[in-house]
Amino acid sequence: MRLLILTICASAWAASPVSIEQRFAQLKKNPPELYQFLLRMPKGGDLHNHLSGAVYAESYIAAAAEDGLCADMNALKIVVCAPGLIDAQRVAKDNTLRNTLIDALSMRNFVPGRESGHDHFFATFGKFGPIKEEHRGEFLAEVVRRAADQNESYLEVMAINGRAADALAAQIGEMKDYDAAKDALLRAGLDKVVEAMRARVAEMDRGRVRALGCDTKPDTPACRVVVRYLYEVIRESPLKEIFAEVLAGCMLTATDPLVVGINFVAPEDGLVSMRDYHEQMRMVGYAKHLYPKAHVSLHAGELAPGLIPPEGLRFHIREAVELGHAERIGHGVDILYETGAAQLLETMRDRHIMVEINLSSNDLILGVRGKDHPLPSYRKAGVPVALATDDEGVSRGHLTLEYVRAALDYGLTYAELKKMARNSLEYSFLPEDEKARAKAELERRFAEFEKLDKPRQ
Ligand SMILES: [Zn+2]
Numbered sequence: 001m002r003l004l005i006l007t008i009c010a011s012a013w014a015a016s017p018v019s020i021e022q023r024f025a026q027l028k029k030n031p032p033e034l035y036q037f038l039l040r041m042p043k044g045g046d047l048h049n050h051l052s053g054a055v056y057a058e059s060y061i062a063a064a065a066e067d068g069l070c071a072d073m074n075a076l077k078i079v080v081c082a083p084g085l086i087d088a089q090r091v092a093k094d095n096t097l098r099n100t101l102i103d104a105l106s107m108r109n110f111v112p113g114r115e116s117g118h119d120h121f122f123a124t125f126g127k128f129g130p131i132k133e134e135h136r137g138e139f140l141a142e143v144v145r146r147a148a149d150q151n152e153s154y155l156e157v158m159a160i161n162g163r164a165a166d167a168l169a170a171q172i173g174e175m176k177d178y179d180a181a182k183d184a185l186l187r188a189g190l191d192k193v194v195e196a197m198r199a200r201v202a203e204m205d206r207g208r209v210r211a212l213g214c215d216t217k218p219d220t221p222a223c224r225v226v227v228r229y230l231y232e233v234i235r236e237s238p239l240k241e242i243f244a245e246v247l248a249g250c251m252l253t254a255t256d257p258l259v260v261g262i263n264f265v266a267p268e269d270g271l272v273s274m275r276d277y278h279e280q281m282r283m284v285g286y287a288k289h290l291y292p293k294a295h296v297s298l299h300a301g302e303l304a305p306g307l308i309p310p311e312g313l314r315f316h317i318r319e320a321v322e323l324g325h326a327e328r329i330g331h332g333v334d335i336l337y338e339t340g341a342a343q344l345l346e347t348m349r350d351r352h353i354m355v356e357i358n359l360s361s362n363d364l365i366l367g368v369r370g371k372d373h374p375l376p377s378y379r380k381a382g383v384p385v386a387l388a389t390d391d392e393g394v395s396r397g398h399l400t401l402e403y404v405r406a407a408l409d410y411g412l413t414y415a416e417l418k419k420m421a422r423n424s425l426e427y428s429f430l431p432e433d434e435k436a437r438a439k440a441e442l443e444r445r446f447a448e449f450e451k452l453d454k455p456r457q
Contacts, residue, residue, distance in 0.1 A: 020450060024414040028407060038403040041417070042445035044424035045154030045438075046147060046388050046399050047297070048330050048356035050232075050265065051136070052125060053391025054143045054157070057105035060128050061098060063135045064088035073097065076104035078129025107364050108396050118307070121365045122267050124394050133200075137207015140227070144212060146392075148221035150400050151445060154425060154438055155225060158263055160201055160252075161232040162245030165193050169240035178243070178286045185244055194251045201229060201258050226438060228430065229258055230297065232265040235273045235280060242276070246283050250291035260429035261295030263330065268302045274312055281323035288325045295429040297356070298324050301338070302331035304366040313337035318344050321353060328427055330356045330388075333366060335374050345381035354384040354427035359405045360397045361390035375410055386424040418446065 027034040064071070064078045070085035071078055078088065078101075091097045103109045105124050110117065140157065147155055171188035172181045205227070209215060214223035231249040233242060249262035264280070267273065273280075281298075288296055300320035303313055313334045320326040321344070329348070332355040335341055348355070355378055363369040378385050387402040389395070406412050406420070425438045 021414050024407075031404065031408065034407060035400060035404050038407070038417075039150055039400045040449060041403070042151045042153070042421060042442055042449055043399055043403065044152065044386075044421040044442050045156065045428055046152060047156045047328065047386060047424055047428060048358055048388030048390055049143065049155060049157050050391050051139060051143065051157050051159040052128060053394045054389065055128075055139045056142070056393040056396075057102040057108075059139065059142055059393075060105060060131065061088060061092050061101060063131045063138075064129050065092040067132050067135075069129055069131070071097070071101055073100065075127075076101060077127035078105075078131070080130060106394050106396055110364075117367065118267070118269075118365045121361075121391075121394060133204075134207065136204045137209075137211045140204065140208040141211035141222070143392075144208065144225050144227060145222045146398055148225050150398060151449070152399060153225060153441055153445065154428060154430070155227050156230055156260060156428060157227065158230045158232050158265065159204065160197060160229055160259065161234060161265070162248050163234065164197060165190065165244040165248035166237065166241040168193065169238070169244040172240045172243065175240050175243065178283070181240075181243055182247060182290070185247060190244065190248055191251065194248050194255070197231075197248065197252050198256045198259075201252075201256060205229075205258055226430070226434070228260045228428075230429075231259055231262045233262060234266050235264045235268070235276075235299075236266045236270045237272070239276055239279055239283075242280055243283050246280075246287045247290075250287040250294035253294040254291040257431075261297055261327075263297050264299055268299060268316065269308050269312070274308060277316060278319060278323070281319040284324035284326075296324060296326050297328035297330060297429075298326040299330040300324075300326065300332060301329070301334040302362075302366070303334045303337075304368050305334075305337065307366065310337070314339045321347065321351070326353065327429075328354045328356060331358055331362065332356075332378070333362050333368050333374060336377060342381075345377070345383055349382040349384075352384060352427075354386060354423060356388045357385050357402075357406075358388050358390035359402055359409070360395045364395055370409055373409075375406070379416075384423050384427060386420045386427065388424075 027037050065088040069078055069088045070081035071088055071091045072085055091101055105127050107121060110120050168185055168188045168190055171184050173184060175181055212222050231252055233245040233249055253259050253261055284296060288294060298320040301317040317329055317332055317335055317338055320329060338344055357375055362373060387406055389397060389399050389402060392398050403417055425442055428435060430438060
């Protein structure tokens with residue numbers, strides 16, 4: 001009798017299907033096979049993606065050749081032609097020149113020495129050259145196609161900045177009273193500047209649609225990726241310009257369905273960024289109060305010990321949350337160096353403030369990787385997280401590699417990665433009705449993926 005029970009149990013076990021979780025655990029032992037699985041896995045959205053850093057260097061060189069630009073092979077950047085410089089068309093056809101320039105415009109083959117990863121990474125943004133605005137549609141198409149290839153269904157791309165508002169900043173006079181400063185900007189015609197921004201965004205988006213051929217074939221995987229834009233405030237600008245940029249960004253976001261939120265960009269450890277951080281956050285809080293519909297995600301805590309004095313690590317995420325009313329935090333790497341970190345994590349959990357996790361970027365820029373990264377601490381504290389790429393062209397990466405890294409370096413299970421994919425839509429800045437549709441589409445894709453990927457017994 002005992003033998004019979006054992007036999008029945010054994011055959012029942014043998015017949016039970018291997019769960020996707022068990023299969024996932026096996027795949028972790030074979031990273032290329034894990035990559036193949038994660039490439040096909042639905043990933044929802046990429047909420048932290050800078051267009052200028054997402055484009056691969058190869059595309060910048062091709063666009064420079066088309067625009068009749070040149071390469072300065074001493075400074076290793078794309079520039080307007082002048083005597084002694086090399087035509088970008090020649091660079092595009094010469095393996096040695098092209099490879100040298102690709103390395104300069106990205107982190108490919110980078111070896112830290114006199115130049116740090118941080119400096120090389122951020123310096124690339126000044127090397128892409130004065131490429132014509134018309135290319136933005138193709139550049140977006142490149143990023144969207146790449147997203148579609150990886151079963152992503154949504155992108156929030158940081159693609160429009162506030163520089164156009166800077167010219168009006170001089171009208172503010174003495175920067176004492178925010179209401180008076182706002183009135184001065186409105187009298188000076190800030191709404192006209194915002195209108196022009198709206199037209200630029202519309203043109204850029206039309207360029208994307210044209211480049212992808214979505215007018216004639218709207219059902220291709222790339223055309224099914226929903227795309228929205230985030231507006232960037234340049235954090236190294238003087239305070240009056242920051243104020244004008246923040247206000248313009250909130251006005252644009254509140255009135256343009258294509259632009260769903262604002263963010264701050266440029267190195268957080270910069271001279272001006274560090275000096276003015278507190279005031280910058282107050283300005284965001286003020287503008288958000290005026291335009292409550294404008295969503296706010298803020299790069300905060302993209303810092304590490306040694307990069308700046310320890311006092312500078314103590315307050316950026318807290319002020320982004322408490323003063324800037326950020327609904328999402330980008331990076332959040334220095335959270336455990338902040339004053340009152342445990343309580344801050346609780347606040348972020350209770351207010352559902354999601355952290356956009358950029359593992360490759362944090363490694364390359366800050367040297368923060370493996371056990372030094374706070375991803376496990378955010379998860380332990382119950383703070384929502386989602387993986388993002390930051391600057392996939394500069395990093396020479398893509399979202400699937402972030403998933404691979406999260407699985408291998410932090411031991412995340414399939415269910416935990418799935419939760420992150422769901423978070424990327426739950427915490428997106430889409431309006432509620434569109435968000436509901438995007439979430440339903442993600443669940444449909446998961447059902448399809450899990451059915452097709454059903455392991456053989
Ligand atoms: Zn970023």
